[in-house]
Amino acid sequence: MMRIFFSLLLLLPLAGYTQTFTLSGRIQDTKGLAVPYANITLKSIRDSSFKRPAIAALDGGYKFTELTKGSYKILINTVGFQPFEQAISIENDLNLPSISLKDEVSQLAEVQILAVKPTITRKIDRVEFSVENTALSSSNAWEIVKRAPGIQSAGGELSLRGSKSILVTINDKKVYLSGDELKAFLESTNGNEVKSVEIITNPPAKYEASGSAVINIKLKKNLQSGYKGSVNSSYTQGIYGKGDLGTSQYFKAEKFAASANYTFGKGIFYNKINEITSYTAQQQTWYDVLSRKNYRDAEHAYRLNLEYAPDSLNTISMGINGAIAKKNHALYLIPTEIYQNGQYLSRFDTRNERFTPRSNVAYTLSFEHRFSAKETLNFAADLTNDDNQTDQNISTVYYEPDLYVNQFKNNNNQKIKLFSSQMDYRNDMPLFQLESGLKYSRVQANNTQDFQHNLPDGFGTDPELSNTYDYTESVIAGYLSLSKEIKNWSLKAGLRGEHTATFGNSVNPKELNKQNYFNLFPTIFIQNKINNNNTLGFSYGRRITRPPYSYLNPSKFYFSPNSYLIGDPKLKPAFTDQISISYAYKGNYRMEAYYMKEKNPTIQLPYQDNAANILIQKVTNVPGNQYYGIDFSASFQPAPWLALEIQAGPNHVESSFKLSDGSTLYNRINALNANIDQQYTISEKRGFSAGVNFSFITGGVQGPAKISSMSSLNFNARKKLFNNKAEITLMVSDVYRGETMTVSSKYADQNNSFTYYGDTQNIRLSFKYNLGNNALKSKPAKEKTTEQNRL
Template sequence: MKTILSLLFSIALLASNLSFAQTKPDTVKTTELKELALEYKKPKIIRKADRIEFNVENTILSSSNAWEIVKRSPNVQTSADQLSVRGSQSIIVTINDKRVSLTGEELKSLLQNMNGSDIKSVEVITSPPAKYEASGSAVINIKMKMNRTKGYKGSVNIGYEQGIYARENIGISQYYKAGKFALSGSYQFGTGIYYNEIKEVINYPEQHQQWENILHRKNKRDAEHTYRFNADYAIDSLNTLSLGADGYIAQKNHALYNVPTYIYTADKNLQSYFVTQNNRQTPNSTINYNVQYEHRSSSREKLTTSAAYTDYHYETSQDVKTDYFMIDPRSQRFLTGNEQHIRIFTAQMDYSTNKQWANFETGLKYSLVKAVNNLDFLRDINGELNNDPLLSNIFRYDEKVLAGYVSAGKDWKSWSIKTGLRAELTSVGGSSIHPEQKNVQRYFNIFPTLFIQDKLSENHQLSFSYGRRITRPVYNYLNPSKSYFSPNSYLIGDVELKPAISNQLSMTYSYKNKYAAELYYIHEKNPTSQLTIQDNVNNILIQKITNIPGNDYSGLSLSASFDPAPWWSVNLQGGPVLQLNDFIFSDGSRLKKQKWGANGSADMQFTLSKKSGLTADINFMFNTSRLQGPAVAGSTSNLSLGMRKKLFADRAEITLSLQDIYRGEKFKVTSFYKDQNNYYTYYGDTQRFRLSFKYNFGKNTIKARETKQKTDEQQRL
């Protein structure tokens, strides 16, 4: 940590001295500067019939990285390093239409290591057309520029981040093209401590007790490896073969949780307490390989075949010891070993043609998923470890999906229309030893889409979209085993979870592609929800994964993008939302809830000095309280500041950022209905300071051409 921090400040000091030095450049350097010089323009928003395209080519944003560009794209919000669209985190991220299997921190690390200068645009697709897989609520597609210039270029980056605990990273990104070959890749190494704090308060009315505990999760990751590689071979002008791989490997993850629990009487007197220590090891990896072959029979006709394989491996071993005090002093200990292995194979074929009568697309896709979860539960009885067969389990899950789609679109002078139909046949099978359960499902679904756009005039535009989507359960949510965190809390899944089906409608009016108002309605049937349920008889808090009958969202989304001054750019978005929630209790009774809320964000970028390459940005976002099953999640907000300085004739940059300045991301979830009376607060160490440095080397002239591949892969890890 000290080495990286010292190196960062040394680079900053050297850079500041060199950037202001008045030296006469030689001929070679002058040539390079001419090659690198770009006339920056403002990011452009293009509203198409089925998506919003955020064009950042040769803009101020192109000097940053992919993560900064994505989170500033229309309709996209970030919270605790999670991307969301319209408040939903059930999204798919693709690069040149190739799905990225990473999520959360791993996805952020990958995108931060991608140069913004290599990005042409970001497509935000709130109702994906038929060629995209039907899962997820939205797609964020990053379109990369393709380099036709021969030679080598790359960048190195180093960063230091400080919250309650520190994190560091160092990485490299490279590109090389010679003849018919083009190679690109990136690698990022990270280390540090990921911390969060959870406080739980549970009121047990029958015992007239209140239980309080505070969990400090200090997860240390000694070595995180994130990488991406792609190789293209142009066989000839009409045929291209591509190979790719991306992944995340972290084999040295460990943590020690210390959880004191205090039991109070009704008049707030301490009755007893116990302390739980949880020593955890969590090595994990996600590795994805893909191959594609593209054949163009003409400039209007294209056939693409592709295949992908994903290997996901996650282990959790924990040694949990609880010491009880005051009343009935004793100790209790158990150990668990949980190994999850998921393998995913997909193959697909896509055909597209540009006819005079329409743009036509069709394709087939097959996906196969095999998941195995092996849980061993050992009790410490008088110093001897004994396997508990009732709490140990082997869970197996298989899934096959065969999909086909057809889509057609047509553009007229002022009208555009695109429609499609996707059909998916799904077969699933899950089996568990303890509890002994088996579930076999076979279902067929169709997913129609419709997009209509009317250019009323040069400045006014009206569009309508409809789409039907499916959200299949996360694989480990299907496991009915009890996963204990302590003697008094566990997580349990459901082998009979159903997929959620949603219907989405929206109508959007836009003015000059800068201002927009969107009315939308989303109905979800059988959405999956994680519910907190207190067992008032045994004093146990259960995190239960289950389907709830339905959710309804309707709202108004307003957005504006404008420049109050040549040096000042502003992007605003937000609006009200009405949420309706339907929930059925174990006794058959029903609870319906309704809640109004709002969300919004403001992103401002400032060019403080164009000559010296000094820029700054301010970002603010907020979400009011919202329903989470029968519970209510509290409001959150985030104010972040950043500053960037170009160095070494724009070849390098140093960035300073302050995130979640006043800890607005801390939130509270309250369950208060029937015999449920509990709440918890959560803070994920989001108040952070970050200092980073990046240096670009080699040729940096890029010419854009149309991206190639259109493929997705099945992934719900």
């Protein structure tokens, strides 16, 4: 199999010369007057992936060059005229007769529209949540992902069907971040850049094998010639305020295109944790209230992409994406009260001052060559540098039995370099569609920690708690995928192979860890369109989840004298098998039954040391998790001015955990989750729309911990202004603070719980003003790689 795979790749340069032709014409109205700036799309009838856009010139003229022989369809859409569609056959250069567009006649009453575009599209292997030109686009990428179908965001972490082993990508490129860093990165990504979010529960072989599922954020990219831009700003008021100001610019000539985005953000991001820990050895109960204020004083996010197409067969793209937050800092206040046998014993207050600058920059280069309308070759390379610093100055004042102060510093600096390159080949052969590719990625991570005690003559380094940790990881991957349409059947099967080599070196504690492993990841998709109304589907896939880089660091990272986080350099990757059966009726109603099993998933577990009265956030593997359930979803339009999307389903989650005595603890829960989204078009003529969203989940488990139920009610309204050149949006999120979450662990000698609230109840007001030709459409942008998600 591998010999055939490499032979196919080696034969690519031998593809023959293809003769090309030109299509031209003119667009006019029924009176013979030119229709300028009309949107024109040329599609191949035989190759669904071939789609060439254009925009009519001032005199209504248009031209398509470098076309191969075949059957095409020309589509024309422009404001004020009825859509036009015509099938054509190209054998030579072709100049079409003038196309006359008919005037669009419409009579719209207030609160009446002809149609509402659905925000959710269900495909054979994914669900696409479109947010372009909706009220959600005025928020940020984190808020958009939270609202996507089936996604939960408990405690600032994303989960799908109960599993947190999710790979987040941007334009199919992996984001090398996790946890709080991922949340902060998505919060700094302006929602105006987001076209849609894809939820891929069983990714095909072309995708990275990482994660039990993929959340792919598709950014906008314009196709048509001309200039388009916008400026936007927003202000959000929760417990504290935060705001941002940004601009988006785009220009495209015949062969050259450039796009740029910049956002400046500032504000206070707040969360609060109420923690209760019962230490059995001394019959003590500790009550902590952790108030965390993260000051993002000057966050800069930018993106620049350049594209050059010397002809219709070749495209070269390069870009730079980055985020700079040099002034970030934080203040954590933690008052603690201690009770013994129900009686007050003592208290102390901890003040944690943090300096948390961060910078992330990624350089991208890609090349695409089309041998023909059915055969393409793509090459892409990415280089990412991430620098993340956390310097802590922690002081604790103890009040009983005598007043005294304990102070120390914990300075941590993490530098990560990531490189990846990938080649993909696609050929629509007569018998089947072939997709194949190769990928190489390498990660170098360096983490230094300097722990300092406050000694009589000043701060001094503690060698026992200081450490240097280096980690390298390389992955070589290849995949082959075949798909075929046979009457009412759609078949797709793929196989991906990945070889992983890792090396971790910790100075203190002294740890050397090497791992080498090769795994195969098959995927199967079968769909049968029984008739126009009924469709059955089946899918199976196997995935891997590698631990985040920071989880492999065995250093003790202290939050207070009685609380720290510790990683494990010997963490194993987790493997997930998933199977699903689906049924769809008329495309609007869908049911999917699924079963998923994870082996060795990684979790961050609160573990209490009862002898020393210390609460440890311990990263560890658990034996396994199982998830199964049924998802029901429906999208319909009960009235011309109302569109509804409903998703709901019962599920069962089972998590296992090894106790210190070697026995296994099983934690199980039956749960129900639902999401109801309502979109109202109050006045299409005046550009006034609104929406209501409600979601809930009845609970969950993670290792030995139980997670409480959560719900969220959200409102939004949007009004277009100045002849659709501008828009103002109001959003009210988490109206009654239903997103507050409680996590409790009660087993053996462990008895602790915490309640988390992330300042999700807020009001957001945003304004956007468009520049240039607003009729220009968009397409997805170049996407991120898998390694970048694990920073």
